[in-house]
Amino acid sequence: MESKAKLDAKHKNRYEKIMQKTYEVFTKTLPSLGFEERLGQQDMAYDITEALRDRQHIVIEAGVGIGKSFAYLIPLLLYNKDYNEPILIATSSIALQEQLINDINNVSNILGLNPEVHLAKGMRNYSCISKCLKLENNCISINENLKTVIELTKSGTIDKAKFLEVSPTEWKQVSAEDCNSKNCKYRNNCVFIRDRERLKSSQGIIVTNQDMLTKNLMNRSEYKNEMFNKEINCIIIDEGHNLEEKVRNAYTSKWTYRSIKNDILSARDSMRYNKSNVSDQIEILYDILDKLYTKLNRQVFTALETEVAEEGGRLHVDLTDIKEELRLLISKLDNYLIFVIANLDDRYDYNDDGVDNLYKLLNLFRDIQKKDSNSVYWLTSDGKGKKGISIESCSKEVNRTIHKLYFSNPKVNTVITSATLTHQKCQKDDESYSYFINNTGFPTDERGFFSTPKDSPFPYDKHSILYVSDKLPFYEDNKDGFINGAIQEIINLSKITDGKTLILFTSKKDMTAVYDKMTKLNLPWKLIKQDDGSSQSETLEVFKMDVNSILLGTGSFWEGINIEGEALSCVIIFRLPFPVPDPIIQYKCSVANNKLYDVLLPHMIIKLKQGIGRLIRNNTDKGIVAILDPRIGETSGRKYRNIVLKSLPIKNVLHNLDEVKKKYDDFYSLN
Secondary structure: OOOHHHHHHHHHHHHHHHHHHHHHHHHHHHHHOOOOOOHHHHHHHHHHHHHHHOOOEEEEEEOOOOOHHHHHHHHHHHHHHHHOOOEEEEEOOHHHHHHHHHHHHHHHHHHOOOOOEEEEOOHHHEEOHHHHHHHHHHOOOOOHHHHHHHHHHHOOOOEHHHOOOOOHHHHHOOEOOOOOHHHOOOHHHOHHHHHHHHHOOOOOEEEEEHHHHHHHHHHHHOOOOOOOOOOOOEEEEOOHHHHHHHHHHHOOEEEEHHHHHHHHHHHHHOEOOOHHHHHHHHHHHHHHHHHHHHHHHHHHHHHHHOOOOOOOOOEOOOHHHHHHHHHHHHHHHHHHHHHHHHOEOOOOOOOOOHHHHHHHHHHHHHHOOOOOOOEEEEEEEOOOHHHHEEEEEEEOOHHHHHHHHHHOOOOOEEEEEEOOOOOOOOOOHHHHOHHHHHHHOOOOOOOEEEOOOEOOOOOHHHHEEEEEOOOOOOOOOOHHHHHHHHHHHHHHHHHHHOOOEEEEOOOHHHHHHHHHHHHOOOOOOOEEEOOOOOOHHHHHHHHHHOOOOEEEEOHHHHOOOOOOOOOOOEEEEOOOOOOOOOHHHHHHHHHOOOHHHHHHHHHHHHHHHHHHOOOOOOOOOOEEEEEOOHHHOOOOOOOOHHHHHHHOOOOOEEOOHHHHHHHHHHHHHOO
16 A cells, blocks of 8 residues: 555646646647637636645635636646546536536537536426426416426426526426435436436536535535535535525525424324324414514514615514513423424334424524524515514524535545635735635635635726716715715716616615616616516616616626626616625624624625626726715725725726716727
């Protein structure tokens, strides 16, 4: 058996060859094929190769246009070929997953390789043959969309992307989201199950989402069955700025009015004796539960009406308001569980659902009242009254969880990249990434490699302007004055670009208020508003089709959308995207040395960089980014103004619209 020193030497020698080949591809092969040389892209590829050679995790910010997928795919496909070990790439969006499949095919052709490639989307993106056949057999009439899905599913086409005309309601009837493959009688003929089984043995490239990867690593840590090949030692996280939220979601427990009632009934069904004797207990529990969720719904209504929080966001739980209901539920639920356990049917196969869930709920109700709880609690609402309320909880220390899942295994190396991972320009790279480090537990010892951020190669100085308005009152002091003034600024900017504008909001209420006011002004540009339930891709297509339109968006419109060319010539930031002070942000602030500079400002800058990144998407794009929020204006007196401006890629900062117009006109007069 070879010594560790000899194995390490062999390993490094193999990586030196991979690095040499990577260098040749970037300096000779790609230029000979007409690809533009990008220094940041090459540096990124070399940094990744060095980190993997030295068995380190690496974090890399790669600005828009670096071509980060080629930067990591070239060395990693060479690694896959040389080591014959699988590679897993995880993103946070389907759009990037599908783009990566094309990039892998292109890079494979350039390198003369033919790796096995798998695209593993979430379960809800595939149709279920069992549901399709059941629907076909039981329904007298099925619309044409579902007939098409059923027929194609029977012949092996199961990807939702192939059925764009199918509505979300229709798709839910055939989705594999709740697939129970172990007990499915069609498992031997199911394309979905067969594809999932291949992932466990694939030695190729697997492209998936961060949710599936996190779930797989959770299973690994709990010694459960994994979805992917256990030999995966190299993981790439693209769109890594979303990693904290993805892991937090995976570890969040949710309790709804309906789910608790179902668990109470499920626990009763697991009894062998005296089932009828718990009827009174169940009625009492239902009554207390009804009072609890009625009060919680009132809390949500008050929070939304007073604009303490946004609909769909995390809302605080007012414990003093529900103190009596919690006390009664703890007492009655404890008694109920004692009685259920005493009368359990030892032959009943109940998969831990009812009884186990109620014990977890009991612990939650006890824990939620503790001042030193290890968890954060909040409410969410879907706007459907008490039945749409969720009580949710998650560990305070999600960064420790992420560290354990992603960075603690000495055999696994993780590459994390995104266009927005740093919140400031510092001489030391680890300081630039400090907010990301604090949120994810990324290692700061010899196991962690901090790659110097790679600036975008796009000519921001020549093609873009940052307009910072000084004209408006502070939103907090005069909301109506700010909104009315902002609308006039939007109109003035839209005159310069003749529409072609994306306005990004931090609040749905503000977006709706601006839209409603602007629709009454008889403006010459079509106004398009992001609507609940509407498809982002369809909304963007409408915007692109009318080249002089104005699009109002929030949420997902801050990142991931790609509109090249003149159709998008102006991005307006309505307000700086400081985080809403929800329970998670408040906890982070409570343990920070300085909540503004350690939490609120870094969070805002990373989100702001995402929004600004919508404007320049190629070498020829030109335009204006406008920030209407006066908090970083010249006269604001805010000390963080310079920190924010230095962190942004656009350095041409103007405060006068006449100068903005002249500069914008100059962009096009030079052509």
